[in-house]
Amino acid sequence: MFRRNEIAIFAILASVCLLLVVFNQKEAPRYPLYEYERPNVSHITSQDVVKMQQQNIRLSLRDYPFPPEKTLDDYTPVTGGSPLRTIIVTTWRSGSTFLGDVLNAVPGNYYHYEPLLDYGIVQIRGPPYAESALTNLKKLLNCDYSNMENYLDFGKDHTYLFIHNRRLWNLCEAFPQFCFNSRFLTQLCQVFPFQSMKTVRIRLRLVEELLKDTKLNVKVLLLVRDPRGTLQSRKHRDWCPGAPDCDKPNLVCADMVADYSAAIQMKKLYPDRFRRLALRGLADIVEICRVIDIDLIYDYMPSIHQRLIELLKSPRSHVCRTACQAAGHLFEYVKDTRRPEFDDIVDILLHKTADSNRFIRHDANLALDCMVTHISTFNAVRALCQKGPFHKNPLVRCATVRLLVCAIVIAGPDFVLNPNNNEYTRKRVILNMARFLEDKNLDTRKLAERLYKVLSKDTRFEVYLKKYLEKEQITKIKKTLRIIHKK
Structure with missing residues (x-):
């Protein structure tokens, strides 16, 4: 008798656990379970399911701002x-x-x-x-x-x-x-x-x-x-x-x-x-992202970003420009840095900074300015340094180092060089600064010099310079800086 009661109690607990699992799922599975995967829930009534859903709704809306005197x-x-x-x-x-x-x-x-x-x-x-x-x-x-x-x-x-x-x-x-x-x-x-x-x-x-x-x-x-x-x-x-x-x-x-x-x-x-x-397409999506609670839109951002990537690649200039402008606003309002979509958008925008259409170049640079302004330094530096420093076009490399300078100025050299902060960011900045100082393009080298000056204001800069670079490379960098100063 006691054993039979134990089994009954266990069955009830299992049913409750199953219901809790179902009602706490954040995303619905796309396809139904196969029959052999589905547990036996024949003892659960429709009233049980409705009651549990009602309790789940009460829990999810416990902090909802209903109007005064309304529940x-x-x-x-x-x-x-x-x-x-x-x-x-x-x-x-x-x-x-x-x-x-x-x-x-x-x-x-x-x-x-x-x-x-x-x-x-x-x-x-x-x-x-x-x-x-x-x-x-x-x-x-x-x-x-x-x-x-x-x-x-x-x-x-x-x-x-x-x-x-x-x-x-x-x-x-x-x-x-x-x-x-x-x-x-x-x-x-x-x-x-x-x-x-x-x-x-x-x-x-x-x-x-x-x-x-x-x-x-x-x-x-x-x-x-x-x-x-x-x-x-x-x-x-x-x-x-x-x-x-x-x-x-x-x-x-x-x-x-x-x-x-x-x-x-x-x-x-x-x-x-x-x-x-x-x-009107992207303009309304941007407006929705601006005014709505980001938690409501966040799950849909990968799809929005994938469509944005398609539009950024459009050969039609007005479509591409609209997509560039939308990308900047989305960086500001949503700040979604999930990969690979975020990295792909930054890569395309960097590529557009060398576009033959000067208006597209302008809009792409503005969008990237929004990115380094509103996105965390770690994610901004990571995305910029993924392909930017190695691009064949000098305009892209110049845009990349300019944006790195902006990111470091906004965050502050003390933040980047703080040993308690992300080493990946610090290492990427210093290694690519050295690469840009040796670039064949004069504008790129001048911006790299500016980056050097910003970082050198912190006393820890020399320590990390010696940590990440070879002695010969440091000597070559300082020689390059002297030549730039003479010019």
Whole structure:
């Protein structure tokens, strides 16, 4: 009997541990587990999962700045509250997936990703789909999954419908028996205080029905992109060509005009609950990075940096210049130095300091100035010294030593030469200073002399000079300095 009780207690503890692991995952696995990898969780009920999710939300929002006299319970339907609901209305290839993922990064958010996906590649402007589409949107915003068989059946064969809702998908991978259960989804949705939705298949005029519903109290964001960029992007998607609502420019522009007319009226009628955002690419990404909590955007920076690298390599001068300017702002606002993207961006910018276009050279130098100003000395020196001192173009080498001088002046020679600080930085600076002093380019040698003067103000400089350089090399350096002074 005692042994049987022990086994029961152990089983309960194991179940609790499994739930804790699932709810504390920071990132959803991309693919479901294979059957033989999945532990037996048949004794866990859907109510257990919902309750644990509710506790996890309370924990993650314990320090959330709710308005005065408001608590979490005022925003969760399960406790009689009304959640904060936000809808992004746009069209295909307009940047809504990125923006939707940014909103979903808010703790306690439940994400309705493309709720009209099962309608296919169509634009809903009126009958025959308008009524059913609006009904589905309202039901989801009210956490009501009953009579949503078409939606749920579509999700079973197209899992990306749920994957973007990473809090739900974590549970789907751990407890697949509940994933497409309407009762479970209804109960789970009701414990979240925030809801976001993004849809590309319904036009703004119809969405006004949701704004009229005072119980929903929904906020709508109309996301617009230059139609030229939108259509160009759609050409590279196999699902778009051949679908008139997607690949016909006249229909795309007509929808934009209709949305614009509807937006004018909605702004007057719902000034606090309607916004319009024109996505201009990097400029808006930079603006988002400037105003939003960096923790919300940080996970997406590698993807942003990879796109930035592509644009920096563009043969079109205005695209390259815009990318250079964006790189400088991102150095300032985000300060993300994860490799290899950060190093690749610095390498490309250094290369652009020798570009035949003087405006690109100017913008690249300004971006690198932002880098040495806002990025830590260790990361700035490491990235600059990776390829800069060995570049064949003297303009690149000159830019590299100039930036090293700036980095050392900003940090202070006492910081760089402090024995308690990073030796790698100190060694890279001194070794490359010696290389630059022997450079064939006069401007590079003059800047290297300036670096020597800045470092020599610290009494420990001579000690490290002898530590990292050979005696003959030191003699040669001082001889070079005397020659420069004579000139």
